[in-house]
Amino acid sequence: MEDILGRAKSLGIKFEKEIEEDLDRLSELQELLHDAERQRTYFETGGVDTTLHDEVIAKIREEICALSEKIR
DSSP states (O other): OOHHHHHHHHTTOOOOHHHHHHHHHHHHHHHHHHHHHHHHHHHHHHHOOOOHHHHHHHHHHHHHHHHHHHOO
């Protein structure tokens, strides 16, 4: 998402300030989710308990859903 948002901005697409802030936050949350899922997979393959990762990932997904609804 970050790359898409950055490219849109670089092409001169303008967003309302509040929407732009929400889109930036959504982009950051999606990157965080990607990193958390990748780290969870790494630890899981090593036999490490990933319960904490699961909880964090669930919270990040909740935030993404809530923010997506707000933007719509």
